[in-house]
Amino acid sequence: MTTPVWARVLVVLVLAAFVGLGSLWIARPGLQYDETLFLMASRPRADTPIAYTMHFGDRPVALMIISYLGALKGWVYAPLLGTRPASPAGVRLPAMLIGAAGLAFLYLFARRAFGWQTALLALALASTDPVYLFTTRLDWGPVAIPRLCLLAGCFGVLRWWQKQRLRDLGLACFAFGLGVFDKATFLWMLVALAAAALLVFPRSLWRGIRSPALPVALAGLVIGSAGFLYYAWKWPGETFRHQTEPPEGYAEKLRGAQHILQGAVLVGWISRDVDGEPLAPPDPLARAVYAVAPRLPHARTLLLPAALAALLLLPALPFRPWGRGMLFTLLVCLIAFAQMLPVRSAGAAHHLALLLPFPQLFVAAGLLGARQGLLAWLSRPPWPRVTVAALGILAAALLAANLRGVAHHYFSILGYGGGPGWSEAIYPLERSLHNARPERIVLLDWGMTMQLRLLSGDRLPLVEAEQPQGASYNPRSIEIHLANPRAVFVQHAPGESSAFPQIAAAFHKLAAERGFETRVVETIRDGHGRPVYQILSLRKPARPPW
Secondary structure (H helix, E strand, O other), X not given: OOOOHHHHHHHHHHHHHHHHHHOOXXXXXXXXXXXXXXXXXXXXXXXXXXXXEEEEOOXXXXXXXXXOEEOHHHHXXXXXXXXXXXXXXXXXXXXXHHHHHHHHHHHHHHHHHHOHHHHHHHHXXXXXXXXXXXXXXHOOOOOHHHHHHHHHHHHHHHHHHHHOOHXXXXXXXXXXXXXXXXXXXXXXXXXXXXXXXXXXXXXXXXXXXXXXXXXXXXXXXXXXXXXXXXXXXXXXXXXXXXXXXXXXXXXXXXXXXXXXHHOOOOOOOOEOOOOOOOOOOOOHHHHHHHHHHHHXXXXXXXXXXXXXXXXXXXXXXXXXXXXXXXXXXXXXXXXXXXXXXXXXXXXXXXXXXXXXXXXXXXXXXXXXXXXXXXHHHOOOOOHHHHHHHHHHHHHHHHHHHHHXXXXXXXXXXXXXXXXXXXXXXXXXXXXXXXXXXXXXXXXXXXXXXXXXXHHXXXXXXXXXXXXXXXXXXXXXXXXXXXXXXXXXXXXXOXXXXXXXXXXXXXXXXXXXXXXXXXXXXXXXXXXXXXXEEEEEEEEOOOOOOO
């Protein structure tokens, strides 16, 4: 079926709306450490611990930031940032554009698999989903590039199968390989795609394997993931050295998956817990959000009940190719999630977000499949119009619930401020340190370095105190700076969440043992007046004259 012109225009408008909706109040919440971790690859430094760096002459080029995180995002951002100080918009707007490109491939893939109507609905559901939108905007997983690689690869494979052009297959597998290089957790999705295809389309997959396409697919995959494969060859076993999750941890991951489908997992995490009175609205648009959001009982979307309804409809759908496509989409989600269950620390929001937008595609296909089935069954007037109107109302309800969830997220972020790690106080902290011009800035906790480097354009003399290994801690990384009179030390304010409180405790103990007095130079507060950071200095007490 040919896509009408109005539908193509609507696709462009939806993509533009996605970027616009995700770009509101772009600096809120504050930049987070993992969100800016790509800076290690964009601006590699000799004192920055990177898993693997290659050298071309005198120029270092980061290949792997950590054992499972590649430098691809850093390479993408390097020409965008240059050596200048960066703004939150400079970090988050490119992520939104990458997310929009992924959604464009979702539409192209779904149009080939189910038709333009399903593709348009899936696009609308994904672009307004609060979890999809905010995990793209903040991209601390990262997930924006892997999702783009995933959807581009799916589109390329389907296009190859329909047109039998090896170029499409090679480019698709190259995109899959880039996803693996960007982050090794992409292998969960790659295994899920292969396993789901084997279960749902065994004959087609077998014909594809036996054909000359196999070497092309392998070549594309190897070339795309070459950086990761090289690191895995140089350091065998480093990437996959993870502990297993005890079975009692599975229930928590199931609850996390439920919250992802309800669109509520980020409220109270990237924002503060919603207790007390919110901050006064900062601008007219925020006041409009405030006028609506407080009346909302929760931020939940209708994706979970819609997915359960589509699951119940699946055996009843009379269209066999349509039903097989839905089954494939469902199995991708289930198999990928099953791989996360036994891995310790897997199953967090930025891991589960990799499953999106397959649930939205499953719901859209179920809704349009139900419409076709009902129209074939209720073919006499006025039932066709009643059926179309009822399903249209259901689709509108799904979209309205999504937008309600987005409004609730913005209300939480604006009204209560960023949560631990996402605090807006990182901006005044950078300005205060820049104005103080100390000779050395020693950071006494994890979670500040990358944001300060990025916001200052690497102009701050930052030193990150050594992180403890297990229960032990070597205080040498602090002791060497104690005698520097022009050094300042940065810690989280008392009562603020700290990743490694033993570092600050070791600092105060050592300072007292060496006869120094600790003085609070400045307390950095967020927009709500809450103390978040403290800038400290040391001095020797004056000796009495006798």
